[in-house]
Amino acid sequence: MAEAFRDHPTSRGTRVWRQSSWRAVGSGITLLLCVGLMLGVLVVAGFGAVAPHALDDAGTVVAVGAGVLLFVLVMGAMAQLLWRDMRGKFGGSITLTDTEIVLRLPPGRSLTHNPPHCDMTVALSDVIGIDARNEIYGAQGMAMMSRVYRLRRNSGDPVFLFEQRGIGSNVETASLQAIAEEMAKRAGGRVRELGRFEGRGGLLGAWRTAPPGWTAAPVSDARWSVLQRRLAFTASIGAAIGALWLLRFVIGSF
Numbered sequence: 001m002a003e004a005f006r007d008h009p010t011s012r013g014t015r016v017w018r019q020s021s022w023r024a025v026g027s028g029i030t031l032l033l034c035v036g037l038m039l040g041v042l043v044v045a046g047f048g049a050v051a052p053h054a055l056d057d058a059g060t061v062v063a064v065g066a067g068v069l070l071f072v073l074v075m076g077a078m079a080q081l082l083w084r085d086m087r088g089k090f091g092g093s094i095t096l097t098d099t100e101i102v103l104r105l106p107p108g109r110s111l112t113h114n115p116p117h118c119d120m121t122v123a124l125s126d127v128i129g130i131d132a133r134n135e136i137y138g139a140q141g142m143a144m145m146s147r148v149y150r151l152r153r154n155s156g157d158p159v160f161l162f163e164q165r166g167i168g169s170n171v172e173t174a175s176l177q178a179i180a181e182e183m184a185k186r187a188g189g190r191v192r193e194l195g196r197f198e199g200r201g202g203l204l205g206a207w208r209t210a211p212p213g214w215t216a217a218p219v220s221d222a223r224w225s226v227l228q229r230r231l232a233f234t235a236s237i238g239a240a241i242g243a244l245w246l247l248r249f250v251i252g253s254f
Contacts, residue, residue, distance in 0.1 A: 004178060005017045005178075005182055008095075013097065013098045014098075015096045016094070016096075017094045018093045019089065019090075019092035019093065019106075021089065027085045028086050031082040034078050038076065038079070042068070045065075081111060084108040088106055088108035091104065092105050092109065093105075096182065096186050099123060100124060101121070101122045101124065101151070102121045102122075103120050103121070103159065105117070105118040110146075110162075111165075112135070112146070112163075113148065113211050115160035127152070127153055127154075127183075129151075129152050129184060129190075129191075130149060130152070130161075130180050130184040130190075131150050131151075131152060131192050132180060132191050132192065132193055133147070133193070133194035134195070135196075135197050135211060136227045137199045137201040137202075137209055138227060139201030139202060142230055142233060142234040143227050144165075144167075144231070145166075145167040145168060146163050146166070146167065147164040147175075147177075149163070150214075151183070158214075161180070164176050168231055169231075169234060169235045170235070194218070195218035195219075196218055197218055198212060198223065199212045
């Protein structure tokens, strides 16, 4: 979501932000490659199983079978994340006028919160404010941080807007702070900083992750020091070593 707000050419005072769908193409291509690899391994394993005298040793059969099963499970999980990521990059837009905010946001625009499709118009008089917070997810000695934004309103539940992913890493996406500030300004306020919060990192930061609750307490200074070291370590190991762990931020820079 690197795009900025642009003035509407036919309506004075109206500004429009649109998410480029080209970034979804990158996720889609990666998804196809992932599925292709998975199917290719299954085909090769199937031919090997029926080949004469192939894998005569029972121990080898078990080892190969376990390896294939693990690979398929990992690729399947990757494909599921990529599918969700691709959906979250199609067709998003936010329109600001002097009186309202029009939200057209796709599902899956966050890989951790997994918000549903949003299609609504919110009067500026109904907006309480825009919240922003940093979320840290630690797993297996590593950590990644994202920055999420939500809109609070008087007439209903808060609306999850968008997230910046992989902060401080080589997959960091563009900041969305300017967009959030423009929305808050139109509503007569400013972005409210909530602080730093820790979510559940899960397995390799990609599976069984869970965001912190919106009523959770921020991380303590002592815990933040530990997480900072993990963030620095994750950023230093590079994409080649950390690629699998960084999968939850897949194709974030497209």
